[in-house]
Amino acid sequence: MVEPGPDGRFGDFGGRFVPEALVPACLELEEAFRTAWADPAFRGELDALLRDYAGRPSPLTEAVNLSERLGVRVLLKRDELNHTGSHKINNVLGQALLSRRMGKRRLVAETGAGQHGVATATAAALFSFDCVIYMGAVDVERQALNVFRMNLLGAEVRPVATGSRTLKDAVNEAMRDWVSSVETTHFCLGSVMGPHPYPWMVRELQRVIGREAAEQCRRMLDGGLPDVVVACVGGGSNAAGIFAGFVDAPVRLVGVQPEGGAAIGRGVPGVVHGSASMLLQDEHGQVLEASSISAGLDYPGVGPEHAHLGAEGRAEYPSVTDAEVLEAFALLARTEGIIPALEPAHALAWVVREAGRSIPKGATVVVNLCGRGDKDVAQVATLLAEHAPPS
Numbered sequence: 453m454v455e456p457g458p459d460g461r462f463g464d465f466g467g468r469f470v471p472e473a474l475v476p477a478c479l480e481l482e483e484a485f486r487t488a489w490a491d492p493a494f495r496g497e498l499d500a501l502l503r504d505y506a507g508r509p510s511p512l513t514e515a516v517n518l519s520e521r522l523g524v525r526v527l528l529k530r531d532e533l534n535h536t537g538s539h540k541i542n543n544v545l546g547q548a549l550l551s552r553r554m555g556k557r558r559l560v561a562e563t564g565a566g567q568h569g570v571a572t573a574t575a576a577a578l579f580s581f582d583c584v585i586y587m588g589a590v591d592v593e594r595q596a597l598n599v600f601r602m603n604l605l606g607a608e609v610r611p612v613a614t615g616s617r618t619l620k621d622a623v624n625e626a627m628r629d630w631v632s633s634v635e636t637t638h639f640c641l642g643s644v645m646g647p648h649p650y651p652w653m654v655r656e657l658q659r660v661i662g663r664e665a666a667e668q669c670r671r672m673l674d675g676g677l678p679d680v681v682v683a684c685v686g687g688g689s690n691a692a693g694i695f696a697g698f699v700d701a702p703v704r705l706v707g708v709q710p711e712g713g714a715a716i717g718r719g720v721p722g723v724v725h726g727s728a729s730m731l732l733q734d735e736h737g738q739v740l741e742a743s744s745i746s747a748g749l750d751y752p753g754v755g756p757e758h759a760h761l762g763a764e765g766r767a768e769y770p771s772v773t774d775a776e777v778l779e780a781f782a783l784l785a786r787t788e789g790i791i792p793a794l795e796p797a798h799a800l801a802w803v804v805r806e807a808g809r810s811i812p813k814g815a816t817v818v819v820n821l822c823g824r825g826d827k828d829v830a831q832v833a834t835l836l837a838e839h840a841p842p843s
């Protein structure tokens with residue numbers, strides 16, 4: 453796997469572009485994580501939490517009906533079965549343990565759709581931490597149920613009314629809080645983005661997905677390896693986690709972006725939220741809004757390691773349309789009895805499109821099913837009604 457240099461760079465991307473006041477906090481965090489990650493006691497405690505609290509390992513399920521339909525062998529990495537319904541809990545449990553080790557008993561986090569906020573509020577409840585979640589005012593309106601969940605879990609949700617009042621503004625506010633409270637507070641960032649050490653640390657905490665999947669493939673497949681590994685990419689943490697299990701092997705890696713948020717492909721190099729990466733911006737360098745039916749992928753940037761893997765040609769980052777996503781969402785429900793979140797439905801949509809084309813017939817494809825669709829069914833019902841032909 454690609455290791456960032458001492459300055460947190462993945463090739464031309466990454467780094468630590470933060471206000472002076474945050475440099476010591478980033479260095480402290482890096483040192484704390486490096487030490488903890490090398491400590492068998494820390495690793496043992498995290499493994500036990502992942503097993504007994506989050507429900508790991510998640511199965512690798514052969515999608516027999518879908519495979520027959522597409523003419524390629526589809527294996528689903530079932531991270532939607534984790535406690536709280538997505539891969540976010542893997543990262544959050546690790547950061548909560550680390551926070552306790554650093555003597556910080558208050559977590560702040562950003563959230564867009566609310567999944568990372570719910571996961572963070574969950575860990576905070578488990579560890580008896582104070583918890584403040586920053587969420588764009590627009591998202592607070594759109595995701596009322598997740599706001600209620602976070603409140604039930606004992607977290608305070610602070611609506612952010614600046615800028616476009618969505619995820620990128622929530623990240624800014626969470627960082628601002630962290631600057632002013634760093635003695636007592638850990639910033640529990642939800643994806644492989646932000647200043648060093650976050651992109652590296654979050655990937656290491658999500659690596660468990662790839663480690664399990666690689667081991668499951670060794671047991672299930674002749675030859676031990678799939679041909680293709682596919683995941684959706686917002687910031688890129690679920691993709692980075694599963695890619696980590698396969699990047700050193702001859703396996704095609706594909707990170708699928710929403711068409712309205714394809715930072716790799718439509719974006720340009722720039723700096724946002726503390727690191728250099730590819731991002732959507734206008735000719736004046738203003739960060740543009742991403743747009744996607746899945747709030748979890750509605751982010752104008754992408755993690756720096758993905759920008760690097762894309763630039764090197766080691767991974768591909770195609771995009772799919774909202775219509776393709778809705779079709780794949782319904783297809784998995786009907787063929788396999790599994791309702792995916794709209795985010796991993798992007799990964800599935802790419803497989804549906806490419807089966808028999810760039811994915812040869814008979815090839816084996818692992819799809820990271822990183823979240824369940826319960827949160828999305830009401831939205832999909834509305835979207836399908838809008839798209840239904842007039843009767």
Ligand SMILES: *Cc1c(COP(=O)(O)O)cnc(C)c1O
Nearest residue numbers: 567643686687688689690795823
């Ligand atoms: C948050 C979320 C994402 C996007 O985040 P990544 O860091 O790109 O993984 C994707 N899928 C689900 C289910 C999510 O909750």
